Amino acid sequence: MNIPQLSVFLENKPGHLQNVLRVLADHAVNIKFFTIAEVKDFGILRMVVDKPEEAHAALKAARFACSLAQVIAVAMSDTPGTLLRLVDAFGKRNLNIEYMYAFADRHGGHSITLFRFEDPEAAARALEEEGYQILKWLPQGDLQT
């Protein structure tokens, strides 16, 4: 049920993102979700891709500092207040969100939010208890309810 997410360290300089994307393109890796968090000098690129193990190995071989982590994806209706209620579910259990990012789904008026927790299992239990649907990981990198 956890989603493998690939993270890559990037210097905040022209051309560096291309270097990563080129490695992925060369290995025919398709990116499903993508976000960058950055401070002044560097950033961390986080991605959900269709072939995480292969992409991770290829980036390592190309000498990037990178890692695979487990994130949780939740689908919810694209309406005011839903994200607040969702985050409340974690807050009242004292589960700290390390980071999160969201995308509007093209189909059916949903949005998808990805969460990184130190303890993904506890977060998943919380979501189940609250009746949220956790998205499943499909081998091609797609997420399914």
Next chain:
Amino acid sequence: MFSPDQESMHPSRRRELQLERLRWSVGHAYENNAFYRKKFRAAGCEPAQVRSLDDLRRFPYLTKEEMRAQAPYGLFAVPLKEVVRIHASSGTTGNATVAGYTRGDVDLWATLMARTIASAGGGAEDVLQVAYGYGLFTGGLGAHYGGEKIGATVIPISGGNSERQLAIIRDFGTTLLACTPSYAINLADYAARSLPGFDFRKTRLRAGIFGAEPWTEGMRQEIETRMGIDAFDIYGLSEVIGPGVACECSAKRGLHVFEDQFLVETIDPDTGEVLPEGSQGELVYTSLTKECCPVIRYRSRDISRLFREACPCGRTLIKMDKVYGRSDDMLIIRGVNVFPSQVEAVLMQVEGVEPHYQIVVDRQGALDDVEVRVEVGEAIFSDELKVMADLSEHIAARMRAVLGISAKVTLVEPDAIERSAGKARRVIDRRTL
């Protein structure tokens, strides 16, 4: 010990031997070399004044600039027909300094290197892989001749080609590795990155003799842990003879200087004043039996500390600390003296940081700006921005606390800092003063 009589000689007996040899060496330089003769006369010195070891202090220092100016043959004290070998320093900051060797000098050097190999626990049964560069640089041939002298099986692979180095370590049963410490780390990196099945602990490699650049205890620990070996520091300068001037023993508490062959003093690098044993300062060397190029009070620019202690290894030789740095590598940053090795020591205390770093000094207006670039290896990478930002802040805080400098710490991608098979370029100083 390779030369037990010399290495464990009673100190008072050694002082007699040193005085006898010093008188010969100063006299030899004066009588057989015009440069020294002129220099000594200008300073009002002559060999007859040497009646005790302290009398050496009357004589002027010999600087690297003087040696460069005398290149190639101006410091030779024997005719060229007696010279069997030439070496030269890398000369990256100007002209090279040139050193010549008679047959006797080559043999002395080989003996000194045999002593260092024995000091690292090596002997005739060892397979010694010499991954120092061969050529004008003294590292390769120095280790080579020492290895042959002690009867080890020498593999003269020279520097570079990490894949081949590792294959030879594995297939030829190498037991001793001689190279620069930064190259040893390069080899460990290469093995981890490109040869997944390679395990140093499954090879016969058990010790390394590492030198030709200053390195820290942290780097020693990293090499020892990653390669599963004992790492020994060896010290030398091509101007004095090459590697084999001093080396560590099994105690790994300072390097024994082979003072039956070299007198060593500590001086204040700014004033030239001789400092008492135990003080930190620039080391000054005087050769005692060298024939082709006697050196009288050569200023090494290496900063260290001399001390004596009863060593469990049984050697009675004076010790020097691992070299902290070179007086000309010493950075003065906003008035604070900083050696690259100190920066490295701070970095190596941070869990997971690898010794791939570079110090960039620049001047913004009237103030020095220091940037320490640190590569992000797998061990310190986190997908959480906060953890990475905390790491660079933590390193900056340690620099402030330990070294007293405010450095900007920049995390960079793996391999962002230029590597070399030989000496690593640790400092970029962009200040134009």
